[in-house]
Amino acid sequence: MATQATTASTSRVGILPVMFAVVLGLGVITLTGHVQAAALHDAAHDVRHATGFPCH
Amino acid sequence: MTQPTMCATRPASPATKPMLSRILTSALFAGAAAGLIAALLQLVFVQPVLLHAELYESGELVHFGGDVVSAHPELPGMFSDLFRDALSVIFTMLIYTGYALMMIALMSVAEGNGHKIDGRTGVLWGLAGFIAVHLAPGFSLAPEVPGVAAADVAARQIWWFATVAAAGVAMWLIAFGGTLISYVIAAALLLAPHLIGAPEPDVFTGPVPTEIGALFAARAFGIGLAAWVLVGAFAGYFWRHESQRAEAAA
Structure with missing residues (x-):
């Protein structure tokens, strides 16, 4: 259960900063x-x- | 070295924060550095052509009027309007910081897929950025000298954004697609906006001599290329630098 949560959060943190930076730049x-x-x-x-x- | 209190309350934030702050930090450095150099290049090479064109736009000089007009009129000296030039420097730095933000975000994605990012590969990123953002739209919507006749600005902006988006995807496919079909799609995305055609004016009303208009477009492309190569190289360099610092701290 704990492992699942960690995997989910690491894959999510990869895309969030990227999208934020792209939107900010745009x-x-x-x-x-x-x-x-x-x-x-x-x-x-x-x-x-x-x-x-x-x-x- | 991460803060233990944040770790205890929100497990996701220590990972998110360094990533985002690394993107923001390297983009600010890369955008400011490239933007400053681009602004100075523009002031030296593009601004005199623009000021020359404005003499025709304002009607102070008339092309093919009664009198023969010298190609070397008295232009306002360099840095004669410091406030105007300062605004140009600030806005150029802002624009290239915006581009650096998007470029470094994409660089982090490419790096995550195993591609090397540094100052040297950044040059290629800069070239691709120039093609996507400057050359592709400018191929049909040439950099406009002031006073030129043009279609409705909203229509041109829509075409500009659509062309940049299509060319941007095309450059990504060329760089990372690796299959024949991705190159075919890339070629179609590069060609389509120009086959469809950019919004054009109904009539030509530009009072500026073609010599000035051509020089302006050439200079805008030249400075654009230099600026993009710089922003790519700086973006790659600062991203590498920030990543190494993050690794060292971990």
Whole structure:
């Protein structure tokens, strides 16, 4: 019973941090590169162009 | 060396925490380092082209107007607008930290499957990242100089994300698939977005000379390649470094 619980938790902890990091990274990219709010757009304008993102 | 109190209360957290903190730590270092270098390269090589294009976008210079226009107008000097440049540096570092987060998360998965991750193999990861995130969407949605005519931004963003996702899966299949069918699927995923086609403008209204637009796209790709190779190499290096520290502490 104890062994089962340990196996289940180790296989789960492998994927959770990975998914968290991927979602966090995707959030950062979306916010900095793609959200069209005026303040964000203006601040990130040059970078969005230079990085090849669709800008405006 | 793990905290005994946490071990007693929640068995899963000691394993989860080092893994996640290792990803976050190495991604922050890799993203900040690669982003800073990429930002400086952009300011030196891309920003002057962008500022030149903005003279046409604003109408200060007119291409094929009544007068002959010099190809070397007086441009604002480098670092003339420190606030604007500082914002660019911060956002470039943020963007490459975001990419580093995703890349290192995937690196940890590959390492778990027995693939070697270090600064050297990181270069290949960087090349694959450049192809997936920069070259693949840019092949049909070329890096836009300011003032260029383009389709609706929402449509282009949807196409951009879909193309990056397809190309990302394709690069993973090429790297780790190992069967003929995986290469065929990868090729189809790389080709499909461009056969379907990117959203295009109805009419051309760009006032910027093609010479500037072409140079801008070339420079954006060049700096993008350098930045991605750097983020891959740094990501591999820092991930290796953090893993070795974790092993030493265990």
